[in-house]
Amino acid sequence: DAGVIQSPRHEVTEMGQEVTLRCKPISGHNSLFWYRQTMMRGLELLIYFNNNVPIDDSGMPEDRFSAKMPNASFSTLKIQPSEPRDSAVYFCASTQDRGIYGYTFGSGTRLTVV
Amino acid sequence: KNQVEQSPQSLIILEGKNCTLQCNYTVSPFSNLRWYKQDTGRGPVSLTIMTFSENTKSNGRYTATLDADTKQSSLHITASQLSDSASYICVVSEGSSNTGKLIFGQGTTLQVKP
Numbered sequence: 001d002a003g004v005i006q007s008p009r010h011e012v013t014e015m016g017q018e019v020t021l022r023c024k025p026i027s028g029h030n031s032l033f034w035y036r037q038t039m040m041r042g043l044e045l046l047i048y049f050n051n052n053v054p055i056d057d058s059g060m061p062e063d064r065f066s067a068k069m070p071n072a073s074f075s076t077l078k079i080q081p082s083e084p085r086d087s088a089v090y091f092c093a094s095t096q097d098r099g100i101y102g103y104t105f106g107s108g109t110r111l112t113v114v
Numbered sequence: 115k116n117q118v119e120q121s122p123q124s125l126i127i128l129e130g131k132n133c134t135l136q137c138n139y140t141v142s143p144f145s146n147l148r149w150y151k152q153d154t155g156r157g158p159v160s161l162t163i164m165t166f167s168e169n170t171k172s173n174g175r176y177t178a179t180l181d182a183d184t185k186q187s188s189l190h191i192t193a194s195q196l197s198d199s200a201s202y203i204c205v206v207s208e209g210s211s212n213t214g215k216l217i218f219g220q221g222t223t224l225q226v227k228p
Contacts, residue, residue: 004157042203042218042219042220042221043158043203043218044218045215045216056215091157091158093157102148102160102163103158103160103216104160105157105158105159106157107155107156107157108155108156108157
């Protein structure tokens with residue numbers, strides 16, 4: 001099992017540009033989570049999906065952020081337009097049965113907006 | 115507000131020594147408490163998961179304890195190795211079921227020196 005796969009690993013973009021982060025969860029996992037990690041705030045939940053349906057997006061900072069999960073094996077997190085304060089490491093995690101057995105995190109995407 | 119506080123913020127020890135990391139939480143009710151290890155540039159990896167009725171759980175040289183009355187948990191690392199250098203994150207699952215929102219601590223950064 002290759003684990004949770006995120007791409008790209010690093011992204012540097014200019015302010016105002018659109019950024020799309022991608023995630024492939026572990027096959028068979030029915031819940032997918034997007035987190036953001038910064039030094040100041042640690043890990044914060046942005047949104048999570050259960051069976052491809054968004055369940056809780058209360059952590060999405062503002063309308064510039066959107067996430068989709070068109071099928072069980074793929075999810076995207078899009079930021080449009082990006083701002084320097086969006087610079088962070090974005091993690092995707094997946095689990096079976098909404099967390100009972102623990103989460104598996106991807107290696108993250110380090111986003112830098114200049 | 116439900117919170118998870120970890121101490122110390124950072125710690126340096128010599129290889130072979132033991133250490134204990136602390137986690138205090140105000141999350142109530144809670145269903146489980148998890149400890150994660152996060153290597154630099156990687157996603158968090160689960161070390162232990164304890165329900166509110168468990169007092170201790172071990173994973174190799176890692177032993178986690180939980181006192182639900184005082185709302186404290188600790189992670190004890192025995193015979194530390196250089197590879198133990200990482201950030202250790204305490205995570206509490208909010209609510210009475212295993213599917214509750216995760217509340218993350220800010221982490222303790224451990225550095226093991228030869």
